[in-house]
Amino acid sequence: MDSNKKYWKGLEELNRTPEFVEKNRHEFAEPIPIEEVLSGGGLSAKTPRRDFLKALGFGVGAVTLAACQKVPVHKSIPYLVKPEEITPGIANYYSSTYEGSAILVKTREGRPIKVEGNPGDLLSKGGLSAQAQASVLELYDNSRAQGPLLNGTATGWPQLDKFVKDELAAIKAGGKKISLVTSTVHSPSTLAVIADFITAFPTASHVTYDAVSYTGIIQANKNSFGKAVVPHYNFDKAKVIVSFGADFLGTWISGEEFTTQYVQNRNSKALEEKKDMSRHIQFESGMSLTGTNADVRLPIKPSEDGLAIINLYNALNPAGALPGAKKLTNANADKAIILAAKELQKAGAGKALVVSGSNDVSVQTVVNAINSLLGSYGSTIDLDNPSRQYAGNDTDWLQFVADAKSGAVDAVFFLDANPVYDFYIAKDIEAALSKVRLKVTFSDRADETAALCNVVAPNHHYLESWGDDSAVEGYYTIVQPTINPVNNTRQAEESLLVWSDNAVKSYYTYLRNNWDKNLLAKGGLSGQKGWEALLQKGFINATAVTPGTYNFTLSLGGVAQTILNNSSKVTASGDGGFELQVYQTPAMRDGKKANNPWLQELPDPVSKVTWDNFAAMSPADVKKMGLDEFQVISIKGANGYSVDLPVLSQPGQAVGSISVAVGYGRTAAGLVGNNVGKNAYPFYNLLSGTFQTVSAVTVAKTSTIFPLSQTQTHHSFEGRNVIREATLVEYQKDPAAGSGKEGEHEGFYDLWENSPHDKPVYDWVMAIDLNACTGCGACVVACSAENNIPVVGKDEVGRRREMHWIRIDRYYSYEQNGDAKTDGRTGMVTKEKDIDKLVNFDNVTVVHQPMLCQHCDHAPCETVCPVLATTHSSEGLNMMAYNRCVGTRYCANNCPYKVRRFNWFNYWNDSRFDNYLSNEHTQLVLNPDVTTRFRGVMEKCSMCVQRIQAGKLKAKIEKRPLADGEVKVACQQTCSANAIVFGNRNDPNSEVSKALKSERTYYVLEELNVKPGIGYQVKVRNTLSELQA
């Protein structure tokens, strides 16, 4: 709408004077003296002092103001082309394989962040070991090689290829040997690549060298039955298991698989359905994870291991008794051998199993004879579907060392082998390598062996690789990459293909060809569809051959003599003489993963020591030698090798023996693993052509104290009903035996009866079966990976500040001997002051108890928090609001279970913790669904609330109720023993509700009326009452 009003700014405008009209024609009413300034004196004119100061002041002021606020630069780079399968915030799972076990790799936005067991896996049925759980972290290891090295300097792959090919051509012309030294390879395609390589270079040979060797078993089976294999054991079929130093639940052959088998006859289900459980008798010198789970465990000296087996053979077969048998030093063990023989025979044919951890062919031959007597072959031992997990051949390897030393070898390739660290005579291998012209290692880092090699051709991490695996005959799994290679690395197989000028240079194509031609058919698959089905499922399982029975027919006379001769060679004598046994810990194993901080910080299941190895000695020996806790002793081997290690007083350690773990003392593992502990491999002993773990040593005291960082420093449960146990006999009489349900209970009072916490839909609880839990600690690592738990290092663990949300409490108790008083409830010596009076620490029993936030319904932590940072959810969860926490630590003090963890430092961003996880690259492993916690904040188990939430959302989107078992918490998921059941208590049909209804269920500290949400099931032991009589 037009207005007829006219606005004017001045009389000039109103009157429209000529001057105004003239001026108004230009943009600026007043003329601007630009010309004047630019020409004339404008530029050259002197600036007056005041103007200069004004301009300066304004300028400086403006710049200062502008500089005050640092403008943060946040680079966010969106997907320009979004990959079809990646939705930010949604995890993708890819099937792959870890050491023969089918796994699922969880990736988020293209990064693998967690490894989980494939529920269909033949070996561990969805469980995973601590090492497997930790393997994802190695992908992000800063110490990995960034690219290939030629003579110690970085180079490119083409240059490297040219060098190696030229060298190989020259060597081929020279005609000297080429050796491919690998640890056991059970990948069919890798073996095919190696075979092709050998075809291309006829002087080449494949040497399998395992740092921890099973040559003894393989050779014994070859001698006994003509089958040079590690058999496939079936512990689930055994009613009576007798083990001589075989840590079959931990480090022996296939720990996770054996755990799933073993607990089948011992867990809640077995007890409730069969009212029976297997009996496990363990003879060993150092306390192993398996020993802690045995119903009867007897310490025997390492040198008497073979003798004990001979005695067992004689007890089983008095007619054909072997010569040279004599009594064991431990009279109780002698008695136990006789009883064990009776038990084994009572079990019936095919229901017994005897295993030995020895690598001595003779010992394993006698074990074969025993198993043959017991009818184990075809039932508990399967020789026709053998395990491929270990194929190391000590003779081949020693031959290689000898050849190399003599200059007969011109090229050596090390794949997954690090002999400079783990061969027992480092000097020999150094001398040998100095004579080899071309030394190539595929090591993913500049390790000890790489330092002596002229070519380092770093291999991919397995999460970057294509591949396949077959841990057991007939079971084939696939390895597929889950991320593009992080560093400039190349798969070892591809390198070999390139160097041998194979027709197929891409390992993926090679693998496809191999599967298309040989393997897919075994699973009834074929073509592209079959391949895709395989990638999805992760494995194929050919129908197993029905295992045949085998009879042992050899004469044992000479074998027994060899055993006794070897035994006398390792028998310690004289003052300070000890028998030393080296062993593997479930966390560190052979030391290849020493640079993994999750594993270094995982407490050893038995000693609870982190970040170190030590000399485990019997408490009686410690007392006798007058050693203090952690006093350093100097151990000198027969070959002159000597180490200084702190002493750990280990109940159950055979008197006169010392156990030291291998896998420590790496010098070139990387930032984390270097110089952690001492190397124990040089204590290996070569007897009858195989590496033996026992040797005679002399021990001298030193005056130093080297404190070990243990996560648990009090080892007895003081008779408290925190731990409840029963024997099988008691259980059979009363299923509630030991659960504390026998007596009358007063009613509990409730302070909150007028304001109850309603849990209308879900009530998340857990049931933990103490009879299934072996204490291995895989759950601890799984939890660390899932919940971004920081690694704090040796010093902080030593200050008792480890951050693990779940821990395994391990308690020792003793049968009464000497003057010590037993506890009325348990009939065992459990109190510190009584244990101090003990003279004999041999008869120790161990119990493992996973301990984590109990999510109490009357949580003591919740009432004391001044700022309501920890509260209860309507689903029965005890929650932490990290952002609200001011860090008074009152909740932790008031927690009777002591499961709350405080961030004493800013562990995620503090330069002093750089060795662990506080660097940008390694932090890519973090789970984006879980926040990292800042310094000064309390944290604890959340029952994987992010998983519960994800599960609920998925169900909601699919418009259905959440099914039982759909949400699995990380610790539960990785547990091969299925000791942990998690679920909704409001659903009476859920697994957890059923488990909690068991008569064996008890709640730790239930008398405090905190109403914990985790029920434990009484530990039941199938003890040998005749032994105590």
Added chain:
Amino acid sequence: MASHSESIIREPLITGRDITYAQITNEVLNPVENKPNKAWWIGFTVASMGALLWVVAISYTFWFGLGAWGLNKTVGWAWDITGFVWWVGIGHAGTLISAVLLLFRQNWRNSINRSAEAMTIFAVICAATYIVAHMGRPWLAYFTLPLPNQYVLWVNWNSALMMDVFAISTYFSVSLVFWYTGLLPDIASIRDRATGLRRRIYSVMSFGWTGSVKTWQRFETVSLILAGISTPLVLSVHTIVSFDFATSLEPGWHTTIFPPYFVAGAIFSGFAMVQTLLLVTRKVLGLENYITMFHIESMNKIIMLTGSIVGVAYITEFFIAWYSGVEYEQYAFINRATGPYWWAYWSMMSCNVISPQLFWSSKLRRSIKFSWFLSIIVNIGMWFERFVIIVTSLHRDYIPSSWVMFYPTWVDVGVFIGSIGLFFTMFLLFIRVLPSVAMAEVKLLLKTSSEQAKKKLILEGHLEPAEVQHYKESLVKFDSIDMSDYEKI
């Protein structure tokens, strides 16, 4: 207060010949109006070095995190809360002296209440620093206040720590007001004698005190009201501090005896600290005539009484632990006496229970050196009491796998020693700028309860000779009375 003559059998509260109001003012204000002497400088240097250590240790903690202390996953409180409770306890004597004794008309309090109240305020400041410093994220300390906010977050009134925040802040503010109110007439006196800038400062600080009858009347009323408000605080503050432990589930903490036991312990340690301070101040500032042997002996009696109460509480705790039949409780107490921290327990027992019993001897009770020595012993013992309660209960509670030892770091020690330095720095500054004896209140006693007033009564001769004789005998213990004066009369 009372203007009539006091009974002759009561011991004098002010000694000395021919004391005048002016003389009291001169003597009390001597350190305020003159340059400090050498003893003060030495003390101040040492104390401020301590305060500097405190700054360093606290800064280190704030910079790196609480990991700088020796705490761990099991022992979440140790030297921090030990120090906190120790300082709060020390603060108790001030309120007791100024409020409870005022209500009970215990006139002897007039000489010591000013210093005791100042001590209270400084001790509570030291305690409050611990509250903030022990937090994992001290910059969020305001979360503990019920401030309205858009997140609709509120505090947890069930938590004893929450109650603590209010108990301590209430206590501090009431004590501060009470102390300052009492200071007004004295500040006015300084103002009247000062010149220049000092006069202007003291003038502002005196809030325009005129000294009129109405002013005095209001002063008296306000003092009584504040005394009424403060009296429950004497009981409530340490009761609530004890709730930090008593309302928990921890064996050794979960005890109904804690409130009375903590209050008794607090008074015990508070009087010990008053002794520690005043026995030195009295000598250095020459206040023997105002803080007399009567005061010293009275305070020693209170120390003996409260020490005995604390001792009974210790024994009761043991009895109840046994009587309860709860194994965790029983273990906690056996562990205190015989476990790895037995030395802390027995230090506590000998310092707090055995040593105050020595005060049954009047000779020891009246020995200045011994009193001072024992006051230090009592404060060491009370520190150990809190250490025993906190650390030895926590380090071995329910689940044996979590049992640990606690080892302090240099920062733990630095913060504690430093807080003592901070306390003495504040106290030494206080005696330089404000009168350490309540002049106005002491002057009230001059005409009635002083030695010279009583001597005058004796000379007037209307008294029972037996009573006079009794009076004279009671004077022998005073180190500030020359008994030759009484030979003739």
